Amino acid sequence: MVETLRADVAVVGGGPAGVAATCRAAEAGARVVLIDEGLAPGGQIHRHLPGEQPPPKARPWLERLRRSGARLVPSAAVFDAERDGSTWLLRAAKGDSVLFIRTSRLVLATGARELFLPFPGWTLPGVIGAGAAQSLIKSGANFRGKRAVVAGTGPLLLAAAAGLAEAGAEVAFVAEQASWARLARFAADALRTPARLFEGVRYRLASARAPYRAGFWVKAAGGAGRVERAHVTDGRLKLEVACDLLCVGFGLVPNFEMARLIGCATEGSGVASGDGQETNVADVFAAGEVCGIAGVEAAVAEGEIAGLAAAGALRPDLPGVRRLISSRAKARRFGRRMAEAFRLRPELLRLAAPDTIVCRCEDVPLERLAAARSMREAKLETRSGMGPCQGRVCGAALEAIRKLGPDTVRIPLVPVPLEALAAEEAREEPP
Amino acid sequence: MRETVAIRVDGRTVAVPRGVTVAAALLGLGIEAFRTSVAGEPRGPLCGMGICFECRVSIDGLSHQRACLTLCRDGMDVVTRG
Numbered sequence: 001m002v003e004t005l006r007a008d009v010a011v012v013g014g015g016p017a018g019v020a021a022t023c024r025a026a027e028a029g030a031r032v033v034l035i036d037e038g039l040a041p042g043g044q045i046h047r048h049l050p051g052e053q054p055p056p057k058a059r060p061w062l063e064r065l066r067r068s069g070a071r072l073v074p075s076a077a078v079f080d081a082e083r084d085g086s087t088w089l090l091r092a093a094k095g096d097s098v099l100f101i102r103t104s105r106l107v108l109a110t111g112a113r114e115l116f117l118p119f120p121g122w123t124l125p126g127v128i129g130a131g132a133a134q135s136l137i138k139s140g141a142n143f144r145g146k147r148a149v150v151a152g153t154g155p156l157l158l159a160a161a162a163g164l165a166e167a168g169a170e171v172a173f174v175a176e177q178a179s180w181a182r183l184a185r186f187a188a189d190a191l192r193t194p195a196r197l198f199e200g201v202r203y204r205l206a207s208a209r210a211p212y213r214a215g216f217w218v219k220a221a222g223g224a225g226r227v228e229r230a231h232v233t234d235g236r237l238k239l240e241v242a243c244d245l246l247c248v249g250f251g252l253v254p255n256f257e258m259a260r261l262i263g264c265a266t267e268g269s270g271v272a273s274g275d276g277q278e279t280n281v282a283d284v285f286a287a288g289e290v291c292g293i294a295g296v297e298a299a300v301a302e303g304e305i306a307g308l309a310a311a312g313a314l315r316p317d318l319p320g321v322r323r324l325i326s327s328r329a330k331a332r333r334f335g336r337r338m339a340e341a342f343r344l345r346p347e348l349l350r351l352a353a354p355d356t357i358v359c360r361c362e363d364v365p366l367e368r369l370a371a372a373r374s375m376r377e378a379k380l381e382t383r384s385g386m387g388p389c390q391g392r393v394c395g396a397a398l399e400a401i402r403k404l405g406p407d408t409v410r411i412p413l414v415p416v417p418l419e420a421l422a423a424e425e426a427r428e429e430p431p
Numbered sequence: 432m433r434e435t436v437a438i439r440v441d442g443r444t445v446a447v448p449r450g451v452t453v454a455a456a457l458l459g460l461g462i463e464a465f466r467t468s469v470a471g472e473p474r475g476p477l478c479g480m481g482i483c484f485e486c487r488v489s490i491d492g493l494s495h496q497r498a499c500l501t502l503c504r505d506g507m508d509v510v511t512r513g
Contacts, residue, residue: 139479140459
């Protein structure tokens, strides 16, 4: 089935930034369509199953979304975006339907994904992302009786450990790669933002029975056909921890594929945006983690500002807007402090052995990528990045460990059936 | 106890909790290898959020479906290791 939706503002991504942008734009009178790949709005942080209660923190925004009059399109993946005269034309696949979305303005709130660093054994079943552990738990997975090791960096590790413990797993070890000294500096900083410190403490308490070690990282995973042990080190000690789940979280990287497809400039790791969250491309705004990793509070503030701006209702002199701008600045400062505290140690970028697979779609080991000077060369010579994930996993890994820049983004942004690519917009019906 | 739905996994009919994703259901059944890689290795979910495509399975005859983004439906036919 083919359908065309028309909007003043189309928001891509239904996480905190996208939901905030949608609410603000719709409340300002714009006709808004929110397209989200998830089963229900809320993004990864507020992921919940359709028909189930969303987490308490998400409820006020999701209730506001319901009342906003915006049209919500869940389970839909945008696979193309292009200028068509005075409008933007998006194409999205939803089940076996194709949606054409014609919109005057576009808000990109495509969020972030986990950065995966290759290490020996990381392709074994049972090695999953720390965020993945949370997503799977929120999707109904039962980890009762599992023995889990959580390794990597950042507050997400504690959140994952707490989530796993609540889901019935025994958390055998939490390895935070940052040193105690860095953590102590960060904690002292976080005192200025008590809400976050409380969160941190709450997670710590929930997983208190799990040994939490700073300055430790995972070197390798072992097992026959599935993960059975994690090799953990602080550079001197070498520990072998038996486990049937190894959850790794090395930080997040922005999902900037769509932004790059339509020509948005990037700054640092994210999409560059101005005071009103506008990008360098006319009528395109960006909000949330796609602009750089700064956490949920920055995402909400940016989303609200982007929504107002996209609806033509951003008036910087209004007190409410001034508050948003100041909370955005504060949240971004916190994001920068966090990035500094949890910066990856160089040892983590050298974990992969020559025969460690880097591109999991095409099974390309590191040694075959040794000569590649760019992602393009890697693709042409090894097919790395040409599988279904389109380099979202290996591209980010190679950028981290080999400093290879990303290749040009091509459509379709996600794999879709040929029929979806070939689908044509239904002819205009007479008014 | 949660309500269940009946799905078929590799030809075997099993009861799984209603409303959960296929990825959650398979993990709950003790299945960790969802697909076989091009070099013949077993692979299972990695990102849990639709990015990595490691959890892809065949669902009702359609190949390459992301188990982490698909809800279990009564009578659904899931084939792993394709």
